[in-house]
Amino acid sequence: MSTDIPGDGVAKGPDLTKRPDLTKGATGGTMTLADSDFATDRREHDMRSALLDYWHRIKAGELGALPAVLGLISLVALFTALKPDTFLSKGNMANLSVQALPITILAMGLVFVLLLGEIDLAAGVASGLCAAVLAKLITDAGQPWYTAVLSGVAIGIVIGTSIGWLVSVLRIPSFVVTLAFFLGLQGVTLRLIGEGGTVPVRDDVIVALSNKNMPIWLGWALAGVCVAGYTATQLLRWRRQHVRRLHSKPIEFVVAQCAVVAAALLISTYVLSLDRAPSPLITLGGIPWGVPLVAALLIVCTFVLGRTAYGRHIYAVGGNSEAARRAGINVTRIRISVFMIASGLAAVSGIVAASRLNSVATSAGGGNTLLYAVGAAVIGGTSLFGGRGKARDAVLGGLVIALIDNGLGLLGTSAYLSYLITGLVLLLAASIDALARRRRSSAGR
Amino acid sequence: MADNGDPVLRLTGLNKSFGAVHVLHDVDFTVRLGEVMALVGDNGAGKSTLIKCIAGIHPFDSGQIEFDGRPVTVDGPRAASELGIEVVYQDLALADNLDIVQNMFLGRERRKGLVLDEPSMEEAARETLARLSIRTVKSVRQQVASLSGGQRQTVAIAKAALWESKVVILDEPTAALGVAQTRQVLDLVRRLADTGHAVVLISHNMNDVFEVADRITALYLGRVAADVARAEVTHGQVVELITAGRSGDLGLAPQTAAESI
Numbered sequence: 192m193s194t195d196i197p198g199d200g201v202a203k204g205p206d207l208t209k210r211p212d213l214t215k216g217a218t219g220g221t222m223t224l225a226d227s228d229f230a231t232d233r234r235e236h237d238m239r240s241a242l243l244d245y246w247h248r249i250k251a252g253e254l255g256a257l258p259a260v261l262g263l264i265s266l267v268a269l270f271t272a273l274k275p276d277t278f279l280s281k282g283n284m285a286n287l288s289v290q291a292l293p294i295t296i297l298a299m300g301l302v303f304v305l306l307l308g309e310i311d312l313a314a315g316v317a318s319g320l321c322a323a324v325l326a327k328l329i330t331d332a333g334q335p336w337y338t339a340v341l342s343g344v345a346i347g348i349v350i351g352t353s354i355g356w357l358v359s360v361l362r363i364p365s366f367v368v369t370l371a372f373f374l375g376l377q378g379v380t381l382r383l384i385g386e387g388g389t390v391p392v393r394d395d396v397i398v399a400l401s402n403k404n405m406p407i408w409l410g411w412a413l414a415g416v417c418v419a420g421y422t423a424t425q426l427l428r429w430r431r432q433h434v435r436r437l438h439s440k441p442i443e444f445v446v447a448q449c450a451v452v453a454a455a456l457l458i459s460t461y462v463l464s465l466d467r468a469p470s471p472l473i474t475l476g477g478i479p480w481g482v483p484l485v486a487a488l489l490i491v492c493t494f495v496l497g498r499t500a501y502g503r504h505i506y507a508v509g510g511n512s513e514a515a516r517r518a519g520i521n522v523t524r525i526r527i528s529v530f531m532i533a534s535g536l537a538a539v540s541g542i543v544a545a546s547r548l549n550s551v552a553t554s555a556g557g558g559n560t561l562l563y564a565v566g567a568a569v570i571g572g573t574s575l576f577g578g579r580g581k582a583r584d585a586v587l588g589g590l591v592i593a594l595i596d597n598g599l600g601l602l603g604t605s606a607y608l609s610y611l612i613t614g615l616v617l618l619l620a621a622s623i624d625a626l627a628r629r630r631r632s633s634a635g636r
Numbered sequence: 637m638a639d640n641g642d643p644v645l646r647l648t649g650l651n652k653s654f655g656a657v658h659v660l661h662d663v664d665f666t667v668r669l670g671e672v673m674a675l676v677g678d679n680g681a682g683k684s685t686l687i688k689c690i691a692g693i694h695p696f697d698s699g700q701i702e703f704d705g706r707p708v709t710v711d712g713p714r715a716a717s718e719l720g721i722e723v724v725y726q727d728l729a730l731a732d733n734l735d736i737v738q739n740m741f742l743g744r745e746r747r748k749g750l751v752l753d754e755p756s757m758e759e760a761a762r763e764t765l766a767r768l769s770i771r772t773v774k775s776v777r778q779q780v781a782s783l784s785g786g787q788r789q790t791v792a793i794a795k796a797a798l799w800e801s802k803v804v805i806l807d808e809p810t811a812a813l814g815v816a817q818t819r820q821v822l823d824l825v826r827r828l829a830d831t832g833h834a835v836v837l838i839s840h841n842m843n844d845v846f847e848v849a850d851r852i853t854a855l856y857l858g859r860v861a862a863d864v865a866r867a868e869v870t871h872g873q874v875v876e877l878i879t880a881g882r883s884g885d886l887g888l889a890p891q892t893a894a895e896s897i
Binding site for chain 2: 229251431432435437438498499500503504506507509510511513514515517518519520578579631
């Protein structure tokens with residue numbers, strides 16, 4: 192394997208003796224030998240060079256999850272310093288995890304749409320409408336929860352299909368289409384529930400999603416499985432790449448990544464497993480049922496985006512739709528499908544929100560819901576320009592938004608400040624994205 | 637497998653009209669393995685139309701395409717690439733946010749069941765790059781956004797070479813490049829032919845043409861003015877063929893050349 196790479200960098204064509212003028216250029220220009228021959232792919236790393244490699248990637252604008260993670264850490268530190276007794280209390284931590292659920296799921300669907308450089312302004316109200324349908328079916332029609340959930344999600348997918356069709360076949364800008372849906376769907380919800388009304392949701396299964404916890408042993412078991420699964424996939428992939436001498440991250444980096452994920456998972460499981468009942472007479476602990484739902488969605492979305500041809504095509508269409516078209520990718524179908532995914536996940540998010548409030552109001556999913564979700568995706572690292580973003584961005588960003596909401600609520604800040612601060616954080620995230628993008632395009636040579 | 641020098645793609649009597657405008661008149665065009673065929677002509681001479689007919693984007697009115705000695709119909713871009721004809725367009729068809737491997741396999745990813753087979757794609761991409769002696773990239777997992785114009789062009793060309801393609805058509809590959817980068821790309825064009833591909837090079841730049849081409853086909857207002865070996869003509873003659881359709885005893889008969897206007 193090592194012998195087939197001539198180190199001199201001079202082109203070896205059979206015809207070159209006749210064309211001496213051609214050989215000069217092969218090593219010419221600004222190219223140096225160290226940069227050639229896929230040098231980066233084949234370099235062996237030690238601790239120092241691994242750190243250096245990471246630092247170079249940061250400098251080149253490949254920030255990954257770093258800004259969102261740093262943001263999370265600093266927010267936690269800030270609120271802990273300001274409100275040490277209430278913010279870090281076990282009850283608040285559980286509350287926080289439930290608070291973040293709907294926005295995270297909504298944002299995860301939006302990531303797909305944002306990856307194409309499109310926007311879905313109607314996802315919030317679509318989630319409200321789907322929740323209203325669910326509530327009506329359970330409460331008024333006496334349907335079992337699974338029928339109601341399936342109908343809600345199905346309606347979400349129908350909405351997404353219509354939006355996708357209008358955007359990709361009629362070529363109306365998604366901003367306009369979804370703005371129309373944003374207005375129209377609020378009317379549908381209003382008609383369905385009746386002016387000023389709310390529909391209560393009392394189904395045990397639906398309510399349990401946000402209000403009941405897993406048995407503690409199950410929480411630990413699931414956390415263990417996740418940690419083991421994540422570590423195994425990462426290490427196996429590294430080994431496969433290393434053995435076949437493919438491009439791989441430094442092993443030190445992979446191990447560090449696994450350690451961070453494991454620590455985050457295990458610490459949150461530990462905190463959520465503590466008894467947080469206000470009275471010593473009862474015990475209340477465990478991970479809320481909605482959390483494994485988000486975890487499952489995260490795993491599925493990450494797999495689809497990162498490991499399947501469909502996911503690759505989404506990135507390609509987002510990066511250069513003309514290139515994707517010429518490569519034989521059905522761009523129209525991809526475009527419709529992401530709106531279906533966004534609205535389908537919006538329906539799930541609406542159901543989780545309904546579970547948290549035990550009811551669905553006419554205003555469900557309206558107001559700032561959608562903008563918060565878009566903000567979450569952007570804070571997590573998804574680009575509004577398309578082509579860049581991951582499913583995990585929704586989780587990290589959703590946590591940041593929920594943290595701000597929760598922390599400022601505890602501090603008793605006035606509503607105006609809370610809006611201002613959330614806006615500033617979003618602006619900060621967008622600036623980091625824009626700056627990183629500039630670095631990326633100038634870092635090439 | 638055909639040997640170098642065998643005609644792999646032969647067009648005979650190709651005619652194409654857009655409505656009342658007769659764009660291509662009885663065009664004969666032959667490309668041989670291991671050879672760089674330069675296709676030159678002024679703006680509007682029909683170069684792009686000819687290429688699009690070969691690539692299956694435009695249907696043509698009459699004429700025949702032979703590939704590897706048998707008559708074929710090219711009724712779409714897919715059919716063309718299945719035959720082994722790849723086109724590298726002027727505005728590069730690369731996605732900035734994907735890396736080199738991902739771009740090279742875009743739309744034709746290798747899979748293992750549901751999952752993408754990344755290791756095998758990466759190996760194949762690297763093999764192709766190494767075969768073409770493209771050594772200026774640091775990593776095949778580098779995003780295309782971070783590549784220079786010349787590197788992007790080389791990746792686009794390597795992408796075309798990856799697919800066991802026999803004919804690679806390059807539409808003005810050096811149009812937007814600087815001196816050093818043009819050098820890189822011309823070297824690559826030569827190597828492409830030396831590794832057994834038939835290459836069609838569309839260019840306005842006579843220096844490029846004379847540097848890498850083996851044969852030159854000049855189009856003049858939709859007709860083939862001349863199909864000559866590079867060694868047999870001079871710079872000036874080719875320029876005359878492009879601008880007037882004839883040069884000395886080369887080119888269209890004076891009457892044809894005049895009536896085409």
